[in-house]
Amino acid sequence: MLAQAARTSATIGKIKMNDLKCPHCYSAVPWGAKVCTGCQAEVDYGAPNIAMLAVLVATLFAGFWVSSTFGSEMAGVIVGMVLFIAGFALLAKVFAHRAMFHRQYRTK
Numbered sequence: 001m002l003a004q005a006a007r008t009s010a011t012i013g014k015i016k017m018n019d020l021k022c023p024h025c026y027s028a029v030p031w032g033a034k035v036c037t038g039c040q041a042e043v044d045y046g047a048p049n050i051a052m053l054a055v056l057v058a059t060l061f062a063g064f065w066v067s068s069t070f071g072s073e074m075a076g077v078i079v080g081m082v083l084f085i086a087g088f089a090l091l092a093k094v095f096a097h098r099a100m101f102h103r104q105y106r107t108k
């Protein structure tokens with residue numbers, strides 16, 4: 001799993017495993033850090049929530065479609081679950097090396 005992840009990051013090239021660059025202050029931030037060492041921006045890893053929600057909604061619709069088309073709720077549930085797991089596995093793979101910096105401008 002780790003070796004596979006390392007290979008993927010090598011092919012992406014732009015983002016190295018242990019060297020992120022903060023888009024706000026251009027500090028080098030080690031991979032896995034929760035906050036930027038330079039400006040305290042929060043770092044999020046993995047799939048964005050909207051993508052996970054899209055997968056959830058899509059699998060729900062697919063499940064309902066299967067159950068109504070084939071007249072079997074069980075088939076719908078099974079198809080929905082399989083797609084759900086596959087969708088999340090795909091998301092985890094696609095966004096494995098995604099890091100998002102959120103800088104909070106605290107006004108209080």
Ligand SMILES: [Zn+2]
Pocket residue numbers: 022023024025026027036037038039040041
């Ligand atoms: Zn920063």
